[in-house]
Amino acid sequence: MTSKLTLDQATEVISAAKAKAAELGQPMNIAVVDDGGHLVAFVRMDGAIKASIDISTRKAQTSVMMNAPTSALTDLVQPGAELYGLGQLSGGMVTFGGGVLLKVKEEVVGAVGVSAGSVVEDISVAVAGAEAL
Amino acid sequence: MTSKLTLDQATEVISAAKAKAAELGQPMNIAVVDDGGHLVAFVRMDGAIKASIDISTRKAQTSVMMNAPTSALTDLVQPGAELYGLGQLSGGMVTFGGGVLLKVKEEVVGAVGVSAGSVVEDISVAVAGAEAL
Amino acid sequence: MTSKLTLDQATEVISAAKAKAAELGQPMNIAVVDDGGHLVAFVRMDGAIKASIDISTRKAQTSVMMNAPTSALTDLVQPGAELYGLGQLSGGMVTFGGGVLLKVKEEVVGAVGVSAGSVVEDISVAVAGAEAL
Amino acid sequence: MTSKLTLDQATEVISAAKAKAAELGQPMNIAVVDDGGHLVAFVRMDGAIKASIDISTRKAQTSVMMNAPTSALTDLVQPGAELYGLGQLSGGMVTFGGGVLLKVKEEVVGAVGVSAGSVVEDISVAVAGAEAL
Numbered sequence: 340m341t342s343k344l345t346l347d348q349a350t351e352v353i354s355a356a357k358a359k360a361a362e363l364g365q366p367m368n369i370a371v372v373d374d375g376g377h378l379v380a381f382v383r384m385d386g387a388i389k390a391s392i393d394i395s396t397r398k399a400q401t402s403v404m405m406n407a408p409t410s411a412l413t414d415l416v417q418p419g420a421e422l423y424g425l426g427q428l429s430g431g432m433v434t435f436g437g438g439v440l441l442k443v444k445e446e447v448v449g450a451v452g453v454s455a456g457s458v459v460e461d462i463s464v465a466v467a468g469a470e471a472l
Numbered sequence: 473m474t475s476k477l478t479l480d481q482a483t484e485v486i487s488a489a490k491a492k493a494a495e496l497g498q499p500m501n502i503a504v505v506d507d508g509g510h511l512v513a514f515v516r517m518d519g520a521i522k523a524s525i526d527i528s529t530r531k532a533q534t535s536v537m538m539n540a541p542t543s544a545l546t547d548l549v550q551p552g553a554e555l556y557g558l559g560q561l562s563g564g565m566v567t568f569g570g571g572v573l574l575k576v577k578e579e580v581v582g583a584v585g586v587s588a589g590s591v592v593e594d595i596s597v598a599v600a601g602a603e604a605l
Numbered sequence: 606m607t608s609k610l611t612l613d614q615a616t617e618v619i620s621a622a623k624a625k626a627a628e629l630g631q632p633m634n635i636a637v638v639d640d641g642g643h644l645v646a647f648v649r650m651d652g653a654i655k656a657s658i659d660i661s662t663r664k665a666q667t668s669v670m671m672n673a674p675t676s677a678l679t680d681l682v683q684p685g686a687e688l689y690g691l692g693q694l695s696g697g698m699v700t701f702g703g704g705v706l707l708k709v710k711e712e713v714v715g716a717v718g719v720s721a722g723s724v725v726e727d728i729s730v731a732v733a734g735a736e737a738l
Numbered sequence: 739m740t741s742k743l744t745l746d747q748a749t750e751v752i753s754a755a756k757a758k759a760a761e762l763g764q765p766m767n768i769a770v771v772d773d774g775g776h777l778v779a780f781v782r783m784d785g786a787i788k789a790s791i792d793i794s795t796r797k798a799q800t801s802v803m804m805n806a807p808t809s810a811l812t813d814l815v816q817p818g819a820e821l822y823g824l825g826q827l828s829g830g831m832v833t834f835g836g837g838v839l840l841k842v843k844e845e846v847v848g849a850v851g852v853s854a855g856s857v858v859e860d861i862s863v864a865v866a867g868a869e870a871l
Contacts, residue, residue, distance in 0.1 A: 345784050346783055346784050349781075350781075374641065375639070375640065375641015375642060375643065375788075376522070376641060377641065377782075378780060378782060379781075380780060380781050381777060381779060381780040382745055382748075382749075382778070382779050383776075383777060383779070385744050385745050389776045392776055392777050401523075404521065404522045404523035405521055406522075418550050418551045419550060422591075423549070423550070423568065424549065424559040424568065427559060427560060427564055428523065428527050428564065428566065429522075429525070429526040429527060430526065432523065478651050479648055479649065479651050482648075483648075508655070510649075510658055511647060511649060511658050512648070512649050513649070514644060514647040514648075515612055515615075515616075515645075516643075516644060522641075522643045525643055642788070667789075670789035671787055671789050672787045685816060687834060687856070687857050689812070689815070689816070689833070689834065690815065690825040690833045690834065691793075693825060694793050694796065694830065694832065695788075696792065698789065
């Protein structure tokens with residue numbers, strides 16, 4: 340029943356993401372899920388918007404469900420593109436950047452989702468978190 | 473209470489679809505529903521993305537609800553087109569290809585939905601499944 | 606991204622469960638999920654009630670979410686008992702028997718949920734499925 | 739936009755709750771919400787059941803929504819009692835113990851919810867968390 344992703348690992352991811360967010364001066368919501376999309380750890384930094392509690396968590400879950408970073412979906416879901424309408428499926432997925440897979444030795448163990456800044460900032464903080472593993 | 477579509481028939485559809493997916497080298501989620509849209513059989517091939525559990529099932533259900541393949545809906549739901557917004561109705565429908573009606577002697581008995589590859593691959597696997605009947 | 610539980614293993618579980626259901630003369634819905642609660646395989650035997658599509662799947666998911674057979678919850682959720690109200694939490698859980706954990710070498714790899722007969726029959730079919738691993 | 743409850747305070751609550759859970763030998767899900775019921779921090783300790791992700795969060799939210807510990811609701815929601823049916827309102831509330839208000843100088847600043855053990859254990863860990871403030 341224990342996840343491949345431990346709470347210690349999730350805490351490292353969040354610490355690295357928080358450090359990057361502080362460097363950018365942008366408070367963030369940061370969510371870490373296991374490879375089944377179930378939440379392992381979450382923080383909302385002081386001043387980060389409340390809407391991003393859900394958005395950051397769904398970004399992480401979307402990465403796990405799609406086995407891809409959420410930024411890979413953006414072009415695919417535009418009007419006229421192949422997966423237009425995808426975002427409302429599988430319980431509601433986020434199709435802009437900020438969700439990134441977490442890997443240990445090439446194996447996916449979960450994902451991190453970051454939200455509250457611009458998409459470029461969200462991605463940068465999520466990547467910083469993922470690189471901590 | 474027994475559907476017009478038997479489990480044996482649904483199993484044949486899934487076997488044919490799996491064979492086509494293996495030929496393409498693309499693991500798939502494959503769902504078969506009866507003419508009321510209720511699930512009869514489902515498989516997730518090893519390595520197929522989890523988001524497609526819901527998407528494949530809804531593709532099959534959408535085909536039954538619309539009495540059409542899901543690929544027929546794509547143009548109709550674009551911004552400015554006649555059925556813009558359709559995807560969020562009837563409990564959430566999928567408006568890109570991969571859902572195909574199942575017919576026995578010209579009578580609709582259900583549908584098969586396939587998801588995890590490109591839309592072209594999904595359609596190809598769904599059609600292979602439907603042709604097994 | 607591949608589950609610890611393979612489709613081949615899930616298919617074995619379903620075959621064993623189907624054989625037991627046939628022996629009892631009770632058509633069943635049988636759902637197998639991985640250790641994240643995501644569906645791997647499902648069958649509805651001819652004549653089994655449609656309500657049990659959802660119930661069998663949720664039984665399997667509940668077992669994974671609670672790390673226990675669903676029959677262990679029945680006494681705990683009665684009026685006046687410790688977990689009265691549990692069934693509506695975590696997305697809706699089933700608190701009567703028919704969901705059983707799947708283990709390989711003592712490790713939980715998923716769960717099987719069975720529904721359409723009496724609770725005693727459902728449990729008996731689920732256990733037969735679980736013992737196939 | 740900043741909550742009365744800071745992330746530093748929420749982290750202290752979680753640390754104290756984790757220490758108590760470790761002392762009891764019972765891995766827990768621990769959620770801290772602000773006075774609007776919005777998540778500030780969450781951890782799932784290794785081995786804690788997944789169903790309690792939702793349950794711990796809702797316990798904290800229920801405490802805020804009812805301005806009371808969740809244990810105060812248990813008697814009120816039994817069949818025949820005054821608030822029978824309460825649990826399904828306000829988005830789904832938890833009516834057994836493990837949700838406790840967080841106060842700073844007598845003012846409610848949020849709540850902590852704990853789930854995965856017995857109700858007595860959950861309450862004990864939540865109270866340990868709340869006393870850290």
